[in-house]
Amino acid sequence: MAPTATATAAEQSQQHTKKAVGLAALDASGHLSPLAITRRSTGDDDVVIKILYCGICHSDLHSIKNDWKNAKYPMIPGHEIAGEVTEAGKNVTKFKAGDRVGVGCMVNSCQSCESCDKGFENHCPGMIFTYNSVDRDGTLTYGGYSSMVVVHERFVVRFPDAMPLDKGAPLLCAGITVYSPMKYHGLNVPGMHLGVLGLGGLGHVAVKFGKAFGMKVTVISSSPGKKQEALERLGADAFVVSKDADEMKAAMSTMDGIINTVSANIPMAPLFGLLKPNGKMIMVGLPEKPIEVPPFALVASKFTSPISLATGRNHAIAGILRVTDTHIVRVAECTGNKTLAGSCIGGMRDTQEMLDLAAKHGVTADIEVIGAEYVNTAMERLAKADVRYRFVIDIANTLDKAAAAPATTE
Ligand SMILES: NC(=O)c1ccc[n+]([C@@H]2O[C@H](COP(=O)([O-])OP(=O)(O)OC[C@H]3O[C@@H](n4cnc5c(N)ncnc54)[C@H](O)[C@@H]3O)[C@@H](O)[C@H]2O)c1
Numbered sequence: 001m002a003p004t005a006t007a008t009a010a011e012q013s014q015q016h017t018k019k020a021v022g023l024a025a026l027d028a029s030g031h032l033s034p035l036a037i038t039r040r041s042t043g044d045d046d047v048v049i050k051i052l053y054c055g056i057c058h059s060d061l062h063s064i065k066n067d068w069k070n071a072k073y074p075m076i077p078g079h080e081i082a083g084e085v086t087e088a089g090k091n092v093t094k095f096k097a098g099d100r101v102g103v104g105c106m107v108n109s110c111q112s113c114e115s116c117d118k119g120f121e122n123h124c125p126g127m128i129f130t131y132n133s134v135d136r137d138g139t140l141t142y143g144g145y146s147s148m149v150v151v152h153e154r155f156v157v158r159f160p161d162a163m164p165l166d167k168g169a170p171l172l173c174a175g176i177t178v179y180s181p182m183k184y185h186g187l188n189v190p191g192m193h194l195g196v197l198g199l200g201g202l203g204h205v206a207v208k209f210g211k212a213f214g215m216k217v218t219v220i221s222s223s224p225g226k227k228q229e230a231l232e233r234l235g236a237d238a239f240v241v242s243k244d245a246d247e248m249k250a251a252m253s254t255m256d257g258i259i260n261t262v263s264a265n266i267p268m269a270p271l272f273g274l275l276k277p278n279g280k281m282i283m284v285g286l287p288e289k290p291i292e293v294p295p296f297a298l299v300a301s302k303f304t305s306p307i308s309l310a311t312g313r314n315h316a317i318a319g320i321l322r323v324t325d326t327h328i329v330r331v332a333e334c335t336g337n338k339t340l341a342g343s344c345i346g347g348m349r350d351t352q353e354m355l356d357l358a359a360k361h362g363v364t365a366d367i368e369v370i371g372a373e374y375v376n377t378a379m380e381r382l383a384k385a386d387v388r389y390r391f392v393i394d395i396a397n398t399l400d401k402a403a404a405a406p407a408t409t410e
């Protein structure tokens with residue numbers, strides 16, 4: 001039997017009558033093991049969801065390892081939840097038992113501030129994350145690596161008929177996190193050139209949305225091994241290896257925007273050179289340490305850009321020129337006025353819009369479905385970027401069995 005969540009038992013109110021089981025990290029080792037928990041009884045505005053699938057986001061890994069120094073244990077991660085409604089409270093109008101639904105990164109907000117009124121619950125000061133947050137009743141929120149969840153209907157989205165639950169689950173975080181900045185920073189215009197930095201869970205969905213919007217999409221990655229699949233499987237138009245100086249130089253000043261999904265600290269300065277003047281770099285990746293950005297990279301960057309004499313590539317160049325044996329070198333040029341922005345998930349209205357649009361364009365995540373007993377191995381593989389491109393836990397068919405097994409087998 002799974003142990004009980006003794007650390008929070010005292011905090012749990014008497015209304016927490018629903019029994020559930022989850023996979024919890026108990027400390028910063030991040031090791032996940034079965035834990036018996038309770039969820040609140042169905043409130044008037046609540047939807048009760050039997051969880052069928054849950055995606056594994058890199059934020060889950062950052063969180064269980066306490067990378068961001070805000071971990072609250074025991075922690076049951078998971079904010080890419082797909083499942084089926086089993087019960088709806090008496091005020092619930094949008095959902096009924098049997099509906100296919102999803103829950104993303106938030107489970108509540110104040111619902112009355114300016115941000116909430118505008119549909120940006122993600123910017124609400126009272127926003128409550130799906131896990132690792134303190135809920136209104138003082139209990140810890142537990143995420144989707146669990147058998148069921150009780151959520152206010154405002155924070156539940158409907159799965160369109162054409163959207164599969166397993167391949168659609170990752171859109172609840174990875175999808176909205178890239179869709180929202182593309183929409184609000186104008187990086188969704190046909191013909192524009194979008195760079196996608198980092199080809200993981202978020203990155204591969206950004207490529208697919210970019211193509212769905214009719215954009216030219218270039219993947220910028222440190223892994224040359226991902227080139228073929230990026231072009232052939234994901235439909236990217238081009239691939240730039242970020243460690244290859246020639247490839248980087250050839251791509252200088254070509255992109256209208258870059259969605260930066262990299263989960264680790266990498267040298268940022270050269271990447272701004274890829275942007276056209278007025279180009280935008282949108283940070284969604286959340287590495288542990290601060291990033292370093294020289295002001296010149298944003299204001300007016302100087303760079304050299306060799307033009308091959310053999311191919312004549314980029315022959316229409318401006319700036320100060322120098323000719324070598326094999327190249328014309330552009331010694332200096334100013335391409336500035338760049339924007340560095342951050343973006344945090346997205347509001348509920350946009351999340352539903354994103355899911356509907358993804359269904360219309362056939363945008364889903366490329367996934368590897370795993371059993372609950374495999375979750376710790378999956379986390380190790382995720383840390384090494386060894387996944388194409390999202391692990392999704394088959395909760396319904398494997399969690400109970402994993403929870404019944406002795407903890408030592410985990
Ligand atoms: N802003 C938000 O609202 C939001 C939402 C979800 C996730 N995130 C963050 O976005 C990041 C990406 O999440 P994900 O689930 O796509 O992760 P992922 O592990 O699936 O993808 C991360 C990508 O970064 C690449 N990468 C890692 N280290 C690198 C390095 N040193 N050099 C070059 N590339 C490197 C990996 O190869 C991989 O392609 C994480 O930091 C996550 O916490 C932010």
Ligand SMILES: [Zn+2]
Pocket residue numbers: 057058059060079173174
């Ligand atoms: Zn996430």
Ligand SMILES: [Zn+2]
Pocket residue numbers: 109110111112113114115116117121124125126127
């Ligand atoms: Zn609010």
